[in-house]
Structure formats: C-alpha cells, structure tokens
Amino acid sequence: MSELLQVKNLYTKFHTEDGVVPAVNGISFNLKRGESLGIVGESGCGKSVACLSIMRLIGHPGQVNAEIMQLEETDLFSLSEKKMRHIRGNEMAFIFQEPMTSLNPVFTIGFQLQEAIRLHQGLNKQDSQDKSIEMLKIVGIPRAEKVFSEYPHALSGGMRQRAMIAMALSCEPKILFADEPTTALDVTIQAQILELMRDLKERVNTSIVFISHDLGVISEMVDRVIVMYCGMIVEDTNIRTLIKNPKHPYTVGLINSKPRIDVDIDKLNSIPGAVPNPLNMPKGCPYHPRCNQVMDICREKIPEKERINEGHGVTCWLFSEQGGKIKS
Amino acid sequence: MSEEIMQLKNIKKYFPIRGGVFSRVVGHVKAVDDVSFGIKKGETLGLVGESGCGKSTLGRTILSLVDPTGGEVRYKGKDIFKTEKHELRRLRRELQIIFQDPFSSLNPRLNVGEIVGESLEIHGVASGKEKQERVEYILEVCGLAPHHHRRYPHEFSGGQRQRVGIARALTLNPDFVVADEPISSLDVSIQAQIVNLMEELQEKFDLTYLFISHDLSMVRHISDNVAVMYLGKVVEICNKKELYQNPLHPYTQALLSAVPVMDPDSKSERIILKGDVPSPANPPEGCNFSPRCRYAEDICHRDEPELREIDQGHFVSCHLV
Numbered sequence: 001m002s003e004l005l006q007v008k009n010l011y012t013k014f015h016t017e018d019g020v021v022p023a024v025n026g027i028s029f030n031l032k033r034g035e036s037l038g039i040v041g042e043s044g045c046g047k048s049v050a051c052l053s054i055m056r057l058i059g060h061p062g063q064v065n066a067e068i069m070q071l072e073e074t075d076l077f078s079l080s081e082k083k084m085r086h087i088r089g090n091e092m093a094f095i096f097q098e099p100m101t102s103l104n105p106v107f108t109i110g111f112q113l114q115e116a117i118r119l120h121q122g123l124n125k126q127d128s129q130d131k132s133i134e135m136l137k138i139v140g141i142p143r144a145e146k147v148f149s150e151y152p153h154a155l156s157g158g159m160r161q162r163a164m165i166a167m168a169l170s171c172e173p174k175i176l177f178a179d180e181p182t183t184a185l186d187v188t189i190q191a192q193i194l195e196l197m198r199d200l201k202e203r204v205n206t207s208i209v210f211i212s213h214d215l216g217v218i219s220e221m222v223d224r225v226i227v228m229y230c231g232m233i234v235e236d237t238n239i240r241t242l243i244k245n246p247k248h249p250y251t252v253g254l255i256n257s258k259p260r261i262d263v264d265i266d267k268l269n270s271i272p273g274a275v276p277n278p279l280n281m282p283k284g285c286p287y288h289p290r291c292n293q294v295m296d297i298c299r300e301k302i303p304e305k306e307r308i309n310e311g312h313g314v315t316c317w318l319f320s321e322q323g324g325k326i327k328s
Numbered sequence: 329m330s331e332e333i334m335q336l337k338n339i340k341k342y343f344p345i346r347g348g349v350f351s352r353v354v355g356h357v358k359a360v361d362d363v364s365f366g367i368k369k370g371e372t373l374g375l376v377g378e379s380g381c382g383k384s385t386l387g388r389t390i391l392s393l394v395d396p397t398g399g400e401v402r403y404k405g406k407d408i409f410k411t412e413k414h415e416l417r418r419l420r421r422e423l424q425i426i427f428q429d430p431f432s433s434l435n436p437r438l439n440v441g442e443i444v445g446e447s448l449e450i451h452g453v454a455s456g457k458e459k460q461e462r463v464e465y466i467l468e469v470c471g472l473a474p475h476h477h478r479r480y481p482h483e484f485s486g487g488q489r490q491r492v493g494i495a496r497a498l499t500l501n502p503d504f505v506v507a508d509e510p511i512s513s514l515d516v517s518i519q520a521q522i523v524n525l526m527e528e529l530q531e532k533f534d535l536t537y538l539f540i541s542h543d544l545s546m547v548r549h550i551s552d553n554v555a556v557m558y559l560g561k562v563v564e565i566c567n568k569k570e571l572y573q574n575p576l577h578p579y580t581q582a583l584l585s586a587v588p589v590m591d592p593d594s595k596s597e598r599i600i601l602k603g604d605v606p607s608p609a610n611p612p613e614g615c616n617f618s619p620r621c622r623y624a625e626d627i628c629h630r631d632e633p634e635l636r637e638i639d640q641g642h643f644v645s646c647h648l649v
Contacts, residue, residue: 186605187583187586217588258590259549265549271517
C-alpha cells in the first residue's frame with residue numbers, strides 16, 4: 001500500500017521574547033490511505049502544532065522545518081501559498097477542538113459550509129447549497145434546511161461540532177485531522193460524534209489523524225497510535241499493543257494513571273512532577289526527571305528511536321543496546 | 329452505620345428569566361428541582377451528570393453560597409438556610425469548597441500565604457506567627473513546599489495551583505468539603521496526583537466529600553456512593569458498586585455505556601442517546617428524560633416519576649423500574 005502522507009524529521013520552533021520554544025522536535029511518521037492514526041499526549045506536548053505544521057497553518061513567530069513532508073507526490077514544504085490553499089480544505093481538512101470558537105459567529109452555517117464547496121469544487125450557488133444541505137443531513141443534523149440559514153449561536157455544542165465535521169468532509173478530503181473533536185462535549189454527545197466519525201470514515205474512506213489526550217477515545221477510534229511527550233514521539237505502535245503491552249515508562253504511567261470504568265483500582269498510579277518548561281528543557285531524555293526507571297545515560301543523552309518489534313518503536317534508553325549495556 | 333452529616337430535603341434553586349421592557353420574570357430555569365439525599369460522615373458522595381444538569385448549583389446551594397428557592401439542608405441537625413448570618417459564618421469554617429478552575433479561583437494579586445491564611449484571620453482563629461505555622465503546615469500536607477507561601481499563583485503549574493486551592497479549603501479544618509470538578513481542567517497524569525492527595529487528606533482529617541464531576545471513571549474510583557443528576561433532578565442514587573454494575577435508570581445506563589473504555593477488545597454495547605439535553609427553562613412534560621429514553625411509554629410523557637427505593641439503599645426515579 002502506498003503512503004498517503006510522509007513526514008520525516010519535522011521541527012517546529014516558536015521564536016518568543018523569552019527564547020526559542022521547540023514545540024515539535026523531529027518527529028517522523030507515515031500515514032496510509034484509509035488508515036486512522038491517533039496522536040496522544042498531554043497539553044503542550046506538540047500534538048496539535050505538529051498537525052497544524054503539516055497543514056502549513058503555523059504563522060509568525062513559528063518556524064517549520066522538515067526533511068520530508070509529502071502528500072502523495074506533492075511536496076507540501078516547498079508548495080506555493082496559492083497551491084497550498086487548494087490543498088487545504090480540499091485534500092486535507094481540519095476539525096478543531098472548540099466548536100464554539102472555531103465557527104465564525106457573524107455568518108450563517110450555510111454560508112460557511114458553501115464557502116469551501118464553491119471555492120474547491122466550483123459549484124454554482126444553487127448546487128453548492130444543495131450539497132451543503134446534503135452534508136448537514138449526512139452528519140445527522142435534523143431540520144437541515146433550517147439549520148443551513150441559522151447562525152452558530154443557535155446550535156448546541158454537539159450540533160456545532162457536527163456542522164464542523166460536515167464542513168471538513170464536504171470536499172471529501174484524503175486526510176482529516178481531528179484535533180480533540182470531542183473534548184469540549186459531554187460523554188453522551190461524545191458517543192454520538194465518535195459513532196458518526198466511524199461511520200463516515202467507512203463511507204468516504206478518508207484517512208484520519210485523531211488527536212486526543214484521552215486514551216479511551218483513542219483506543220476506540222484508531223488502528224495505530226503515536227505517543228508524544230515534549231515534542232518527541234516516545235512510542236508508536238498499533239493500538240492493541242500499546243494498551244496491552246506498553247513499553248515506554250511514560251506510556252505505562254499514562255495508562256496507569258487513568259481510572260477505569262470497568263475495573264476497580266485501589267490507588268491510582270500517578271506520574272510525579274509536571275511537564276518541564278519548554279524554555280528550560282532538561283538535559284538528555286525530556287522525561288527523565290519524572291521517570292521511575294531513570295539511568296545515568298538518560299540524564300546525559302537523548303535516546304534514539306529503537307524498533308523493538310515489527311511496527312513497534314520506542315524512544316527510550318531502556319530498550320536500546322547502548323542503554324541496555326550500561327544497565328547490565 | 330455512621331450518622332448522616334448532611335441531610336438535603338427538597339432542595340430547589342430556580343433562576344428567574346427576565347424579559348420585556350420592565351424586566352418582568354417571564355419564566356424560571358429550574359437548575360435544581362426537588363433534590364433530597366443524605367451524606368454520611370467520612371464518606372465520599374460522587375455527583376455526576378452532564379454540563380448544565382445543575383450539579384454545581386446544587387453544590388453551591390448546599391453551602392448556602394447561592395440563595396435557595398426552597399427546601400432545607402440539615403448539617404449536623406442544624407438547618408443551614410434558617411441559621412442567622414453570624415451563626416452561618418461560624419458554620420462556614422466547617423463547610424468548604426474546592427473550585428474547578430485553579431486559574432481563575434486564586435486571586436493573582438495575593439501570594440499563596442495570604443490566599444491560604446486569609447480565612448484564619450477572618451475567623452479570628454490565628455494570626456501572626458501562629459497563622460504562619462498553620463499555613464506552612466497545610467502547604468506541606470498538600471504536597472507543596474513551606475517556602476512556597478511567598479510565591480504568587482502565576483508561578484505555579486495547574487496541578488500546583490489546585491493544591492493551593494485544596495490547602496485553602498483545609499486551613500480551617502473543615503468537616504465537609506464540596507469539590508466542584510477539582511480535576512477537570514488538569515492533565516491526565518496530574519489528575520491522578522490530585523485525586524490521590526484528596527484521598528490521603530480525607531483519611532488524615534476525617535473529611536466528608538461531595539465530589540462533583542462529569543468523569544465517570546474517576547467518580548467510580550473515589551466515591552462510596554454516587555448520585556446521578558439529569559436536568560436538575562437526581563435520577564438514581566446508590567452505592568458505587570451497585571450503580572456501576574447494575575444501573576437501573578435508562579439515563580444512567582446510557583451514560584455509563586457512553587464512556588470510552590481503554591480496551592481494544594471490549595465489546596460492550598453502546599447506547600447512543602438521540603438529541604440533546606432539553607433546556608431547563610422549558611423541561612419536557614412527565615419524566616424529564618422521556619424524549620430521549622428508548623423505553624419511554626405513555627405514562628413517562630404524562631407523569632413525573634418519584635425517586636423510589638427499589639432495592640436497599642438503591643433509589644431510582646423511573647416509572648418502568
């Protein structure tokens with residue numbers, strides 16, 4: 001199967017008054033057609049910035065660098081802004097976290113939906129209106145004709161998120177980036193939206209990059225997962241292996257610190273400390289101050305990604321030859 | 329069985345909706361509508377529900393932080409709503425609250441020592457050196473360093489700020505603490521730290537918690553009993569084991585099934601509710617849940633169900649159970 005999206009050594013830095021913030025620190029991953037990939041991590045780990053960088057939506061004072069950033073045969077990195085606009089919304093679409101703030105309050109839902117359809121598909125007014133209403137029906141909005149001419153404030157959170165999804169899918173993109181699409185919603189509404197996204201994915205065969213901090217949501221939505229910490233990928237594997245047999249101490253900690261609805265636990269296993277300040281990163285592995293299996297080498301050198309199994313990569317000295325030697 | 333430290337009877341809190349030229353009252357938002365239950369000493373009662381169901385308003389009404397529309401709260405036998413103002417102030421020493429957002433609930437102009445120690449002076453419990461010692465002790469108990477009392481809130485991370493919020497609630501040695509979504513704005517790895525801290529403190533100071541949250545997994549972890557709220561009413565209340573293993577109200581069943589499970593092999597059936605929560609200003613006739621309920625019958629659209637004891641200690645408000 002051919003790779004749909006290839007990213008190699010992606011770096012995103014923000015030049016602030018206080019210094020350079022390395023938000024994304026050399027991440028690499030591939031995405032196949034029809035595949036769903038999850039990106040997990042805590043706030044500030046760079047998961048959203050990575051996706052925005054691929055969409056080329058990072059503005060000043062951000063700076064994006066990558067060895068390879070390719071959508072099929074197209075090099076996204078060197079593309080002109082004009083051509084990029086053609087790809088954005090058409091071949092790659094984005095669903096934002098906050099349905100409350102990401103819709104423009106002074107335009108109707110219909111206007112905002114039509115905008116992308118007319119721009120990318122060249123339909124006339126009537127056709128694009130028909131298509132918009134059809135999209136609203138597909139995402140399960142009742143009274144679609146009426147909602148078409150309503151303003152965002154008239155809709156509930158769940159309905160707004162549906163409208164966002166309709167907008168993102170209206171041009172049948174090859175890749176859909178969903179940045180915490182259900183975090184602001186209640187669980188019962190979240191269940192509706194997740195069901196809808198799974199359903200739509202089957203129907204249009206879109207690849208999804210699903211960003212979330214909730215491993216529960218991730219494990220229901222994706223085939224493969226990337227775990228990020230401080231702008232680095234610390235572990236990547238399929239979802240089954242990650243939940244059943246996590247390797248990186250951070251992943252283990254993350255899984256154990258979440259209580260489960262189906263199992264009783266006596267005491268939650270918490271990760272001590274907090275995420276380091278990106279302006280003042282610790283030397284060596286960024287996780288070492290919080291790690292319970294820290295070794296001398298972790299404080300000195302940043303580990304490199306190690307393939308420990310087919311399709312299972314871990315960035316930790318515990319699993320590299322060099323680190324292992326030192327341990328023994 | 330230990331005594332009930334808090335008894336709630338028919339608590340109501342309606343917010344008026346004003347409209348028209350003369351701002352007349354044109355309706356009411358029934359944020360909390362006829363809620364009754366008891367909380368035993370030393371237990372944790374989890375209060376769950378979706379946003380807008382009235383769980384935070386209930387927590388604040390119990391502490392008399394908002395004026396109730398009706399009902400009574402008995403704290404150690406005393407009716408809080410009827411006590412005199414100065415008496416209520418004394419009672420407040422024993423009744424405390426931890427707020428949801430550690431970023432907006434701490435005054436940015438006060439240092440941590442002032443935030444945590446303020447209540448000691450207001451209540452005339454301690455001042456000067458004594459106050460200082462108490463503040464340093466409480467900070468240490470809550471996992472902060474004693475020298476942190478000179479710092480300001482902006483110098484702390486979210487988790488540390490929430491520790492300050494907890495320390496503030498505990499300085500006066502309260503008996504009953506309302507924790508209003510204390511972890512929902514924190515990262516997963518920090519949530520576990522705060523919940524563990526709250527459990528330790530409960531044991532150490534013999535606290536009773538009303539733990540308000542929308543995170544059903546966390547409530548399962550921390551609570552002894554759980555109450556489920558929907559549109560201003562408690563629809564089910566019982567001990568946590570019973571609730572999570574044998575939920576009887578259709579809303580509780582749907583709510584529990586909607587929580588994503590961190591297990592790729594899990595094959596549990598998911599009940600997808602249709603539609604949104606109705607507006608509390610205009611609740612449906614009969615049972616509040618009837619428009620979304622998959623079992624709804626005629627009676628549900630007509631009559632309002634009462635909270636009945638189905639099994640020992642298991643109360644459900646549904647016609648069909």
